[in-house]
Amino acid sequence: MPADSALQTSEPMHHIRQVVDQDFTAVNDFIIEQLQSRVEMVENIGHYIIDAGGKRLRPMLTLLSAGAIGAQQRDQVRLAAVIEFIHTATLLHDDVVDLSELRRGRPTANAEFGNAPSVLVGDFLYSRAFQVLVDIGSLPLMGLLAGTTNTVAEGEVLQLARAGNADTDEATYYDVIRSKTAVLFAAACSGAAIVGEASTYRDTLYDYGMNLGIAFQLVDDILDYEGDPKETGKNIGDDLAEGKPTLPLIYLLREGSDAEKVMVRHAIEHKSADNLEQILAAVQSSGALQYCRDAAARYSENAIAAARTLPESSYRNAMITLSQDALGRRS
Numbered sequence: 001m002p003a004d005s006a007l008q009t010s011e012p013m014h015h016i017r018q019v020v021d022q023d024f025t026a027v028n029d030f031i032i033e034q035l036q037s038r039v040e041m042v043e044n045i046g047h048y049i050i051d052a053g054g055k056r057l058r059p060m061l062t063l064l065s066a067g068a069i070g071a072q073q074r075d076q077v078r079l080a081a082v083i084e085f086i087h088t089a090t091l092l093h094d095d096v097v098d099l100s101e102l103r104r105g106r107p108t109a110n111a112e113f114g115n116a117p118s119v120l121v122g123d124f125l126y127s128r129a130f131q132v133l134v135d136i137g138s139l140p141l142m143g144l145l146a147g148t149t150n151t152v153a154e155g156e157v158l159q160l161a162r163a164g165n166a167d168t169d170e171a172t173y174y175d176v177i178r179s180k181t182a183v184l185f186a187a188a189c190s191g192a193a194i195v196g197e198a199s200t201y202r203d204t205l206y207d208y209g210m211n212l213g214i215a216f217q218l219v220d221d222i223l224d225y226e227g228d229p230k231e232t233g234k235n236i237g238d239d240l241a242e243g244k245p246t247l248p249l250i251y252l253l254r255e256g257s258d259a260e261k262v263m264v265r266h267a268i269e270h271k272s273a274d275n276l277e278q279i280l281a282a283v284q285s286s287g288a289l290q291y292c293r294d295a296a297a298r299y300s301e302n303a304i305a306a307a308r309t310l311p312e313s314s315y316r317n318a319m320i321t322l323s324q325d326a327l328g329r330r331s
Contacts, residue, residue: 013055013325019318020063027059027080034081034128041113045121049088049109058188059084061212064322065189065205067315068307071196075136079195082136082145083188085129090152090180092122097160098242102235141194148187155179164243166253166265173247174214182213204306208319211302215326218296221246223330225283240279243271247295251288252279260286293327300327 017024035046059080066076094100095108096115102108110118126149133142159176162168189209193202224239225248239246245253245268252264260282263275283289303323310316 013057013322016064016318016322016325017056017060019314020060020067023063023077023080024056024060026077027056027063027084030077030081031084034085034132037124041117042121042124045092045109045113045117046088046125048112049092052103052106056084057216058087058184061185061188061209061319061322062192064315064319065192065208066196068310068313068319069193069196069198069201069205070311071192071198073196075138075195076192078132078136079141079191080188082129082132083184083191085125085132086145086149086152087184089122089125089129090156090184092118092125094156097156100238136195138194141191144187144191144194148183151179151183155181155183159244162245164269164271166245166268168245168250170247170250173245173250177214177217178210181217182210185209185213185216201310204309208303208306208323211299211306212323212326215296215299215303215323218247218292218299219326219329221248222289222292222296224248225280226289236280237273237276240267240276241271241273243268247292248283248288249279251291252283252286255288256282256286296327300324 031050035043035050037043037046062076062080062083066073091103092109095103096110096118100108101111108118109121129145130142133145155176155178158172159180162172162176186206186209190202190206193199193205221239224236224246226236240249249264249268253261256264263282264279267273267275267279300323304320307316307319307323310319
């Protein structure tokens, strides 16, 4: 795997990543090293999904957080890799559960190699992550990430249980996205304080990551209804076809016309994108996407407020910029 193949990012993200560029390269090298296995298929699938690129946002958050509190050290690089392994494992499992065929503009690992190998390599990545944690040797860090991984799994199960349920309310939606997405953002940030023995900043960094993670997921759910597939790497309406009652649909079920409510309820309950064009039009005209953008803006502002309490530095400023850019991203 080329050293820079997984480091391709959008232009704004590229400038943010430059703040931690040297450590980011070290994370990438460590990930490649840790993907080695005596079983060829493990390496093949591991490299396939890592090669797919992406923002590497979660490990970057670890490095930015470490820099913001003056705690850069070798263990921060290893922690950043652990965070990426946990995230990648969840992607492998999610794509199998969702029967997804496209991620980041190319076939998913399960479409390329099959469901069973993808699940098992996901398990390998989870176990490799915890092997690295044992090497780091911090019991509080192991506790944080064990709890985080458990919460992510609960969030995914909750999302699966609510799929096809048009009566899902907004509180449940936020419970799902905090658990399956935002909690790993929070752990990526606060874990840096644990490893850096800077407990004073642990809660602040956790709050920053949690709020940023919620904002990112809200924007993801917006992009499912207005994104460009060439930029998002996924098809418009995928969430609808999976029966996921995300916030745009929850809003439409509450505020739309009677006809729109019937149409959306049918689509969710039957996990059908047959009326996608009509639903897209209704989501746009009802104000559902603006409602979601306003919510994302609030969580972004919460993240910025948390970051502003950190010492002045280029790392802190990058964290603030990242929170601001989250609202305008297209992928």
